[in-house]
Amino acid sequence: MTSYLNADLHCHSVVSDGTLTPEELAARAKANGVELWSLTDHDEIGGQHRAAAAARSQGMAYLTGTEISVTFAGNTVHIVGLGFDPDNTALAQGLAATRGGRGERAQEMAAQLAQVGIHGAYEGALKFVGNPELISRTHFARFLVETQVCRDTNEVFRKYLTEGKPGYVPHRWATLGDAVRWITEAGGLAVIAHPARYKFTANEEYALFSEFKAHGGAGVEVVTGSHTAAEYVTYAAMADEFGLAASRGSDFHSPDESHTDLGTLPYLPGHLTPIWETLADRVQPAT
Known part of the structure; x- marks a missing residue:
């Protein structure tokens, strides 16, 4: 090789x-x-x-x-x-x-998004999860694209899921x-x-x-x-x-x-x- x-x-x-x-x-x-x-x-x-x-x-x-x-x-x-x-x-x-902290983090992310008018994000993200233990920002991003809150996943991260934006919750790894x-x-x-x-x-x-x-x-x-x-x-x-x-x-x-x-x-x-x-x-x- x-x-x-x-x-x-x-x-x-x-x-x-x-x-x-x-x-x-x-x-x-x-x-x-x-x-x-x-x-x-x-x-x-x-x-x-x-x-x-x-x-x-x-x-x-x-x-x-x-x-x-x-x-x-x-x-x-x-x-x-x-x-x-x-x-x-x-x-x-x-x-x-x-992995253990991801579910709790996801609930916090959904609560923050609800405060800016985006409801049902946790349930919506779950639809995209192959493994519920591994729910992540990517799954939330796919939900926000599906519901036309954003055009694509890059826009979701830019507006909602990076530090300082509603929906961002850090995780201790x-x-x-x-x-x-x-x-x-x-x-x-x-x-x-x-x-x-x-x-x-x-x-x-x-x-x-x-x-x-x-x-x-x-x-x-x-x-x-x-x-x-x-x-x-x-x-x-x-x-x-x-x-x-x-x-x-x-x-x-x-x-x-x-x-x-x-x-x-x-x-x-x-x-x-x-x-x-x-x-x-x-x-x-x-x-």
């Missing part, structure tokens, strides 16, 4: 906040030329056996995956885990604990150390997801990478759906500086919402160590 592999190691199914089943995602990935795939549902590993079986049926290699929400420097940061044992009890328990430990103790490797999205200061970002590395973190998403070409270069340099492997993933959620389709990103810069080389013994072969 090399950098010039069509690997897509970040996407979401109906098990969290995507709109396609693991089987539909596998078929879409294969149709787009993906050679190595991972399903990384938010704080959830319940779709892993389905995804691995679907990858095999499509003739694609597979890595187990999840995306864990953590709180760092007052912000929500996402840590992708790859190549772990999907039946690891401690990982499953940790993810269940971090796991710590960075928790997430990295759960992943590594389950036999996997931890990866910082889409680092350009966090809008940290330079000092905060350096602290994130330093603490992540100190906890045993192993990789960073360099080429991802939310990074620009310039950001590929920035985070390739960060991977070099911190001795991290590089990952690649579209962060695909839905054919109607995602900017970047499965398997359509540029390749990783050639000088980097791809995370899949570090995880070669955990890749489930295509056949």
